[in-house]
Amino acid sequence: MTDRDLDRVEGLISQLLEEHPPAETPETEFWGAQYDLGLAWVWHPEGEGGLGLPRRYQTVINRRLTEAGASIDNRARNVLGIGMGAGVLAAHGTPEQKQRWLRPMFTTEEIWCQMFSEPGAGSDVAGLATMAVKDGDEWVVNGQKVWTTLAHLAKWGMLVARTDPGVPKHQGLTYFVVDMESPGVEVRPLYQITGEAEFNEVFFNDARIPDANRIDAVGAGWRVALTTLMNERVAIGGNTVPRGSGRIAEAVDAWKRYGGGDPALRDELVRLWSEVEAARLTAIRADEMADAGIPGPEGSTGKLAWADNNKAVMSFTLELMGLDGTLFPGGYELIRPTEFENRPPQHGFLRTRANSIEGGTSEVMLNILAERVLGLPGDPRVDKDLPWKEVPRG
Numbered sequence: 319m320t321d322r323d324l325d326r327v328e329g330l331i332s333q334l335l336e337e338h339p340p341a342e343t344p345e346t347e348f349w350g351a352q353y354d355l356g357l358a359w360v361w362h363p364e365g366e367g368g369l370g371l372p373r374r375y376q377t378v379i380n381r382r383l384t385e386a387g388a389s390i391d392n393r394a395r396n397v398l399g400i401g402m403g404a405g406v407l408a409a410h411g412t413p414e415q416k417q418r419w420l421r422p423m424f425t426t427e428e429i430w431c432q433m434f435s436e437p438g439a440g441s442d443v444a445g446l447a448t449m450a451v452k453d454g455d456e457w458v459v460n461g462q463k464v465w466t467t468l469a470h471l472a473k474w475g476m477l478v479a480r481t482d483p484g485v486p487k488h489q490g491l492t493y494f495v496v497d498m499e500s501p502g503v504e505v506r507p508l509y510q511i512t513g514e515a516e517f518n519e520v521f522f523n524d525a526r527i528p529d530a531n532r533i534d535a536v537g538a539g540w541r542v543a544l545t546t547l548m549n550e551r552v553a554i555g556g557n558t559v560p561r562g563s564g565r566i567a568e569a570v571d572a573w574k575r576y577g578g579g580d581p582a583l584r585d586e587l588v589r590l591w592s593e594v595e596a597a598r599l600t601a602i603r604a605d606e607m608a609d610a611g612i613p614g615p616e617g618s619t620g621k622l623a624w625a626d627n628n629k630a631v632m633s634f635t636l637e638l639m640g641l642d643g644t645l646f647p648g649g650y651e652l653i654r655p656t657e658f659e660n661r662p663p664q665h666g667f668l669r670t671r672a673n674s675i676e677g678g679t680s681e682v683m684l685n686i687l688a689e690r691v692l693g694l695p696g697d698p699r700v701d702k703d704l705p706w707k708e709v710p711r712g
Contacts, residue, residue: 323375324378326369327379330357330369331383333355334348334355334357334383335382338351340383345389345391345426346427348388348389349392350421350424350425353421353424354421356368357379358420358424359404359408360373360376360379362404366417367404367421377602392425395426395657396423396426396429398429398467398468398476400423400424402476402550403419403423403430403476404420405545406476406493406533406545407533410493410538410541410542411533414530419474419495428473429468429472429474430472430473430474432476432546433466434446434463434547435463436464437462438711441682443478443547444487444540445711447480447711449481449483450479450481450527455530456528457481457494457526457529457532459479459522459525459526460523460525461522462519463522465519465676466517467517467518467676469518469520470505470515472498475498475520476493476495477496478492478493478494478540481537483705483706483707486703487704488540489540490537491537492535492537493542494533497527497531502524503520503522503525505519506518506520511668512668512669513649513650513652513653514653514654515654516654547677550677550678561595561598564594565627565666565670566590566591566594568632568635569631572663575638576638576639583638590630590634593627594627597624600619600620601620618683618686621678621683624673625670626674628670629670629671629673629674632667635666636664645664646662685697
């Protein structure tokens with residue numbers, strides 16, 4: 319960091335806090351002012367929520383805003399937009415698309431979701447069957463997506479659809495931003511073992527998308543999808559949270575209530591705490607190294623560690639709680655949540671079962687790390703060069 323750049327960032331933070339005191343300013347207004355001053359994504363160009371500075375300056379911004387009592391909950395409230403959509407627009411969007419979507423995304427006035435997986439194309443995203451056919455200045459979309467987080471709240475959705483079935487599966491995809499409130503888009507809840515439906519399935523029945531909402535070129539959908547997925551893994555596993563927070567804090571609280579001084583349980587808690595802290599520090603280092611551009615493999619590493627750590631920590635927490643861990647406060651009422659609130663450890667235990675599936679399964683993460691980081695030979699892919707329409711499907 320140069321002194322001049324750091325002084326500029328610090329000065330803009332002070333200006334933001336002085337002109338918009340967090341205790342007196344509505345969150346949406348504060349986040350809008352933050353965006354306008356270039357403090358939303360500091361590595362973005364000026365006028366697009368950034369200052370064109372290295373990504374590591376964002377750590378300074380977030381720390382000072384948190385210390386001043388300002389909320390950074392927008393990153394959790396619109397996790398798919400801010401965590402994924404912003405990176406996609408930065409790398410592949412037109413100037414008009416950035417001007418239209420980035421600011422209301424950051425302020426959470428417009429929530430985003432992501433639609434890749436399908437009943438017949440989960441881990442093999444490139445095998446998807448949802449079709450988009452060009453009709454003048456629009457695309458007509460038919461098909462089904464599944465496991466779409468927050469689709470019931472979203473204004474915009476990131477969609478990958480097949481636009482050319484006559485070429486190999488990775489080449490015939492195109493990426494769109496779809497208005498989730500438009501005719502022909504139907505969202506249905508998928509209730510989980512927690513009783514909540516934060517996931518959804520989405521059906522497209524002759525839904526129309528303007529060509530102006532296409533991201534990058536026709537047929538470039540796989541390239542844009544990879545940018546989305548890499549940002550998703552950073553958003554899930556690369557968050558630089560405060561030390562000792564999150565799931566491990568629940569385990570520490572449970573130890574204080576139920577541990578009874580057992581040295582074996584204490585040693586297990588310390589081991590888990592150390593693994594979570596090592597992953598947190600790794601995420602910070604990766605974030606500081608990623609000054610700009612498309613994230614590297616660190617996102618896959620962080621996502622894999624995040625999933626494994628969460629499941630281990632919550633299993634340990636419920637073991638500490640004994641019979642209390644078998645109860646589920648509030649019951650299993652079927653609800654469609656409007657935000658991610660703090661839940662009891664029993665809920666956390668059930669919810670973390672999904673961590674090794676969402677955002678790419680742990681098995682997929684292991685394959686990515688083996689092939690792209692370690693250089694190991696990949697699995698045979700017999701359909702790689704076949705036209706998609708000739709690939710056998712169940």
